[in-house]
Amino acid sequence: MTALVETRALTRHFGGLKAVESVDFRLEKGEIRAIIGPNGAGKTTFVSLICGRIAPSSGAIVFEGRDITALPAHRRVRAGIAYTFQITSIFPRLTVFDNVALSVQRRLLSAGRPKPSALKAGVGEALERVGLTERAGTLAGNLAYGHQRLVEIAMGLALEPKLLILDEPTQGLSDGEVEGFIALVREIASDATVLLIEHNMQVVMDLARRITVMNFGQVLAEGSPDEIRANNAVQDAYLGTGSDG
Template sequence: MTPLLTTRGLARHYGGLKAVDGVDFSVVPGEIRAIIGPNGAGKTTFVSLICGRVAPSAGMIVFDGNDVTNLPPHRRVRLGIAYTFQITSVFANLTAYDNVALPVQRTLTDGRRHGAVHAGVMSALERVGLAGREHDVAGTLSYGHQRLLEVAMGLALKPRLLILDEPTQGLSDGEIENFITLVREIARDATVLLIEHNMPVVMELADRITVMNGGRILAEGTPQQIRANADVQHAYLGTPEEEGADG
């Protein structure tokens, strides 16, 4: 299958620090791909390069056959790349409804069509379990609900590639179970790239896992292959008894 996203020799250096160091990477349509690794491994910098928030020092990014390496973030959004941040980026003083209405309007030819905006907002909120909270001011929501609101904002863009950076942080056990169901449902229509420290979530959700360490790819494979990889255990997972830890 032709990859939806490919990076070739992708790098980002900050002086002598090689945050991302020559990464070759690809994801196929409909895949749920997890990126894991210890703190400082380069995971967030890598996905920031993909979505355009950070400019590369070297390398190329190809999305759906198009070289997007030098495109600004808003052009990548139009092509179908959506990114939810590691730290929530909701508009705290707006309602949940208005937060989601902003990206919905970007997907409409005529953003003034009230009925279409309303339907898009309510659909996105319902998918993440926030129906009934649409009139709540975003800043008054719990941290976990703010994370879900941000996912709703990403879904409202109708992405082809949805990048989720630490999405289960702050969620209760019950909310995490609902989130797992949600990601599987999203993957019917989109490709999901997931940065996550919660290893049980990663092992349950991911079709394939990419392990980063020191700005490079240490290993790639199925959850079973990654769990059994001695280099990964040494660098990140720890002993088998410690695999459920955050790392």
């Protein structure tokens, strides 16, 4: 069976720092996979390599059976990889509608000249999925932080990705917003694969089918939530501290 994403000996060094070191990774279509680990473990660098924000020092990245190691980030977006940042990257002086419209327009333009009706429909669908329909006309910068995170997720969904990468999506969210986020990710997983870096272990255990634990740029452990809970090295190093980054 062909994996949606596969990395082979993927490596990224920054001078003498081995941020990611010879990582072999496989993500199946339809999964919700979590990546956890302490600060400096290489998690964000690893997903940045997958989405093309940075280039590897060596190794390979395969998406749907195609080697995309040399493919630039914008072409990976067209191929179906969407990434939301650890820190919100919305346009605060644009409305919620216009923020999401930028993503819809990008997707439609890659398929030809977009019709206004298609643009409006695409924005409406994305906003409905994240529960922001009533805030479509609000300036994004005037939203509460949790709603800004949802705008960014809507921007990712508007690209109709095959793979949605979420970097610490629950950071700054209230307990109620976290519950809503868990429900949203389960809904997203009905038609997209989700890869998330997350510090909230309850969210990880509730959502992920499999968990990848990174440390010092390498994979320390991988398995189901129950297997990760039972892993003494993981428990001692990470789950007991609750740290991530």
